[in-house]
Amino acid sequence: MKKVYLTGAVFAFSSLVIAQTNNVQQNLQNIQVNPVESGIHPVNAINDNRAEGDLIMGGDFSNPGNWTNTVDVNGNQWTVETTTPANLTTYMGAMASTTAANGFGAFDGVTMLLNSTVVASDATIDFNPTISCTGIAGVVLEFEQRYRAFNSDETIVEVSGDNGGTWTEYLVNEDVVTNATAVQNTISLNVSAVAGNQSQVKVRFRWRELAGDPQFGAGYGWMVDDFRLIEAWNYEMALITPKYRMGVGLTYTEGLEYHYIPTSQIDPIEFSCQMINNGGMIQTGANLNVDITGAGAYNQSSPSSDIALLATDTFVVATPFTPSAIGTYNVMMTAGQTNAENDVSDNTFGYSFDVTDYTFGRDNGIESGQITNIGGNTGLSMSIGNVMNVFGNSVIGALDIKITSDAANESKIMYGAIYRLNAAGDAYDWVAQTDDHTITNSDVGGFVKLVLDAPVTITAGEEILIVAGHYGDDVAFSTAQGTEVQTVFGFTDDGATLFSLASPSAVMIRADLRDFTSVEEVTVDNISVSQNVPNPFTNNSVITYNLNEAANVSVQIVDVTGKVVTTINEGNQNAGEHNITIDGSTLAEGTYFYTFTAGNYQVTKRMVVSK
Numbered sequence: 289m290k291k292v293y294l295t296g297a298v299f300a301f302s303s304l305v306i307a308q309t310n311n312v313q314q315n316l317q318n319i320q321v322n323p324v325e326s327g328i329h330p331v332n333a334i335n336d337n338r339a340e341g342d343l344i345m346g347g348d349f350s351n352p353g354n355w356t357n358t359v360d361v362n363g364n365q366w367t368v369e370t371t372t373p374a375n376l377t378t379y380m381g382a383m384a385s386t387t388a389a390n391g392f393g394a395f396d397g398v399t400m401l402l403n404s405t406v407v408a409s410d411a412t413i414d415f416n417p418t419i420s421c422t423g424i425a426g427v428v429l430e431f432e433q434r435y436r437a438f439n440s441d442e443t444i445v446e447v448s449g450d451n452g453g454t455w456t457e458y459l460v461n462e463d464v465v466t467n468a469t470a471v472q473n474t475i476s477l478n479v480s481a482v483a484g485n486q487s488q489v490k491v492r493f494r495w496r497e498l499a500g501d502p503q504f505g506a507g508y509g510w511m512v513d514d515f516r517l518i519e520a521w522n523y524e525m526a527l528i529t530p531k532y533r534m535g536v537g538l539t540y541t542e543g544l545e546y547h548y549i550p551t552s553q554i555d556p557i558e559f560s561c562q563m564i565n566n567g568g569m570i571q572t573g574a575n576l577n578v579d580i581t582g583a584g585a586y587n588q589s590s591p592s593s594d595i596a597l598l599a600t601d602t603f604v605v606a607t608p609f610t611p612s613a614i615g616t617y618n619v620m621m622t623a624g625q626t627n628a629e630n631d632v633s634d635n636t637f638g639y640s641f642d643v644t645d646y647t648f649g650r651d652n653g654i655e656s657g658q659i660t661n662i663g664g665n666t667g668l669s670m671s672i673g674n675v676m677n678v679f680g681n682s683v684i685g686a687l688d689i690k691i692t693s694d695a696a697n698e699s700k701i702m703y704g705a706i707y708r709l710n711a712a713g714d715a716y717d718w719v720a721q722t723d724d725h726t727i728t729n730s731d732v733g734g735f736v737k738l739v740l741d742a743p744v745t746i747t748a749g750e751e752i753l754i755v756a757g758h759y760g761d762d763v764a765f766s767t768a769q770g771t772e773v774q775t776v777f778g779f780t781d782d783g784a785t786l787f788s789l790a791s792p793s794a795v796m797i798r799a800d801l802r803d804f805t806s807v808e809e810v811t812v813d814n815i816s817v818s819q820n821v822p823n824p825f826t827n828n829s830v831i832t833y834n835l836n837e838a839a840n841v842s843v844q845i846v847d848v849t850g851k852v853v854t855t856i857n858e859g860n861q862n863a864g865e866h867n868i869t870i871d872g873s874t875l876a877e878g879t880y881f882y883t884f885t886a887g888n889y890q891v892t893k894r895m896v897v898s899k
Contacts, residue, residue, distance in 0.1 A: 339519070340568060341630065344427065345419045346516025349391030357413040362400060366413035366495070369394045369511075376509045380470040385432040385513035392513035395495040397441060400507075409441075409497035418451055419489040419517060425597070426520025426568030427483040428476055429491065434511040435461050436470035440790065441507030444494040447479045449486035456482045457494075463770045465657040465793050470508075478566040480520060481598050491515060524567035525574065525595060526634040527623035531560045532641075535677040539709065539751045544677060544775060547641045548649035549611070550801050555679040556608035560590075561637075563623050564600045571595040573626035576603040583615025583643065595625075611643050647688070649798030650674045650775075651768035657793055658692045660762040668781030671705060671757030672765060673795050675775050678750050683743035685804040687722060689756040690766035690796035693733030700727050700761045704738040704797070709751040716753045716777070716786065720744045727763065728877050735796075737848035739879060739894060743803045753777055756797050767793040804881075804894050815839070815886040817893060820870060824896035827872050831882070834865045839887035843868060848879050861886075872897050 347354055349368045357366040367373075370391050372382040375398035383392050393413050400409065421427050435443060446455040458477050483489045493512050533543025534555045543558065559578045565571050573592045580586035590603040603623075611617055623635040639652065651674075661670050687704035691697050701724050707716035722738035746752060755778060756765045776792035779785065815836070820829040835841070841858035853875065856868065870882070877899040883892040 340426075340521045342519045344421060344424060344517040344519060345417070346514065347415050347417070348387045348514050349393055350387070352391065354416050355393065355413055356416055358411055360409045360411040362409055364396070364399065364409060365411050366393055366395050366493070368392070372511070375399065376511065379508045380434060380436045380511075381472075383434050383511045383513065384472050385434070385511075387514055392511055393493060394511045395509055397438065397495070397497070397507035397509045400497075409495065411496075412446070412492050412494045414452075414492040415490065415515070419483075419491070420487045421483045421489050421517065422485060422487045424519050425484045426478070426480045426522075427489075428518050428520050428566065429458075429479045429483075429515065430474060430476045430518065431515035432472075432474050432513045433460075434470055434472045435464060436508040437461065437464040437466045437468070438507035440497060442494075442496040443510050444496060445475075445477060446492045446494055447482045448490040449482045449488065451488035452490045455492075462791065465767065465770060466791075468657045476566075478520065478564065478598070479517075480568075483517065484598075489517070491517075520566060520568040521630040522567050522569045523571060523625065523627040523629045524565075524631065525571045525623060525625060525629070526564050526566055527561050527576075527621065527637055528564055528600070529562045530621050530637040531558075532619065532621075532639065533558050533560075535679065538677050538749070539713070540675075540677070540772070540775065542772075544650065544675070545771065546648070546650055546676075547639075547652045548644055548647045548798055549641060550644050550646050550648050550682070551614065552646075552680045552682045552801060553648055553678070554611060554643065556610045558605070558608045559588075559621065560602060560604040561621060561623065562600050562602050563595060565595040565597060567629075568597075569627075570597060571625045571627070573624075574601070574603070575624055576605060577622045577624060578605050578609075579620045579622070580609060580617055582618045582640070583613045584609075584611050584617055611641075614643050614645065616640055616642050646801040647798050648676065648801055649688075649796075650676060650771065651690075651794040651796045651798070653796075654768055655690065655692070655766045655796065656769065657767040658694075658764045659767055659795070660764050662778070662780065662787065665780050666762075667760050669757065669759045670778060670780060671755040672776070672778035673753060673755030673797050674771075675709075675751055675753050675777060676799070678746045678748055678752060680748050681746070682801045683745055683803055684740065684754075684799045685743045685802045686737050686739040686800040687754060687756070688735045688737050688798045688800055690735050691727065691732065692764040692766050694764045695732060697727050697732050697764055698729050700763045701725065701759055702727060702736070702738075702763045703757050705755050705757060706740075706744050706799075707753040707755070709753070719752075724759075730876055730878070735798075735849070737800065737879060739804045742805060754797055754799055755779070756795065766796040768796055769794055815884060815889050815891055817884050817891045819893060820882070820895045824898040825870075825872050826898055829870045829872060829895065831868050831870065831884075832865060833868070833884055833886075835861055835863045835886060837863045839889075840885075841866075842885045843882055844885070845870070845875075845880050845882045847876075848881075853880070870895070 352368040359365045443461045445458040448455045536543035536558050572594045575592040576590040586609045588605050588607045590605045595601045618640045621637045705721040706719045771794045774788050776789045816834045818832040820831045841861045843856040845854040875897045
């Protein structure tokens with residue numbers, strides 16, 4: 289079945305599955321502290337010779353009496369553990385904090401998975417002692433964690449400067465990809481705005497499930513340990529929200545990131561970032577430097593400026609970069625300042641992109657998650673994909689869609705489709721759709737090329753949406769890096785309801801800007817080649833070709849990944865009509881491309897093997 293939607297879909301957004309890592313989270317200095325018996329690391333005396341990086345106070349979980357937890361409306365609560373609960377071990381692996389053996393805090397969200405009675409969850413665990421930060425303007429909070437993201441759960445650190453009267457939230461793990469592997473790391477937050485110079489500081493951890501999805505329950509879980517407040521380093525800043533965008537000022541004002549850029553779509557790439565002052569002093573002479581190596585070279589810096597205490601500032605490199613040569617470009621973005629910093633590990637961000645002949649995509653090529661369906665739509669069709677700006681006139685002849693290595697994908701049906709943003713900018717109109725494709729064993733875990741019946745013309749300046757879809761059997765489509773909200777969209781079963789992901793990751797779907805149209809006969813100077821008959825075929829198919837003059841003839845057959853599967857050498861052939869038989873029994877089911885070479889002339893056509 290091929291589903292065709294002829295009308296535009298109104299923008300009816302729903303929040304969904306993929307969460308992200310707070311860019312403000314930085315792995316600053318992992319200060320090793322020996323816990324005392326009470327489980328509290330005491331504050332240094334104010335009249336001591338205090339220094340940047342000194343411990344103010346910290347706490348592990350060796351004494352559960354130092355912690356108070358709340359029970360949420362579902363009856364779930366934080367617990368203090370010395371071994372990882374079985375549920376969390378199964379889904380997240382064991383807690384690996386420095387002092388896990390003497391206790392850590394754990395919230396088990398696995399108990400709520402697939403629980404239709406779950407409503408919005410909200411549970412906290414509070415560190416009971418009050419902490420004095422008197423005389424300390426810059427305060428950094430660090431803790432160790434293990435976390436795995438699920439639906440719409442939020443992980444929050446809350447800090448109070450007035451003994452719990454009011455609380456300020458610090459959202460962490462925003463960029464952690466949903467359903468990916470668990471992360472085990474150290475989180476560092478500058479909490480000077482709340483705790484600086486305050487005598488009654490309190491700290492707590494909060495797990496919150498925003499929606500309480502009745503279809504899929506809540507999250508996996510969160511484990512925390514070894515939190516500490518330290519005096520901020522004098523000179524310490526972090527590079528956050530690095531941006532490398534094409535199409536700045538088009539339908540997306542700040543542009544979008546592309547990791548596969550065909551030569552027909554090359555456009556200037558602009559670089560910017562925010563930097564946050566995590567230190568106890570003004571960060572002077574801060575700037576952003578961008579260095580590119582590989583297929584092209586570039587080195588430019590932004591203007592310099594000072595970052596005030598507790599402030600965040602934006603830095604933009606004035607001169608964009610326009611790649612030219614085909615190949616891989618390696619980009620390093622570095623935040624610098626006048627003074628030497630204690631830790632520069634949070635001052636750099638690296639990535640790469642490729643200029644290609646014809647592949648156009650936003651994913652970075654690294655699978656980090658998957659999406660099969662959305663809550664409330666189980667058993668119904670769904671499509672999901674990325675919006676893209678068009679920078680040059682071209683055509684789309686096929687869509688390459690990555691599916692996960694889950695064996696359950698085999699024998700399921702998938703398709704690809706293209707939509708175009710209408711003139712009013714309020715709906716995506718259906719443009720074209722591929723034939724349905726039944727997933728084979730060889731497809732699983734790789735890209736599947738779905739060729740359109742006719743190429744779709746795309747025009748510079750417009751916006752398109754390319755999607756991967758299924759008819760309710762929940763094909764697991766691969767996702768990659770986190771990306772901007774309202775740049776990943778999909779359609780639910782009715783085909784007219786558009787949704788967007790609340791915390792999206794780029795879907796691994798790419799446009800192939802080549803024309804794969806099959807015609808009855810293609811003639812190139814000395815050689816004319818007819819379409820193989822029958823097509824599709826199972827056993828044998830015949831290709832007829834005609835030479836205007838004698839020539840050496842060969843035929844090469846490749847699969848959709850470009851792998852050569854068969855080469856046939858016909859040798860020197862006289863002028864006139866000839867036939868060649870392709871043995872389909874030696875080929876796996878799927879799409880292939882055969883290239884006839886006659887002397888200096890070549891013709892390429894498409895054929896399909898059906899089992």
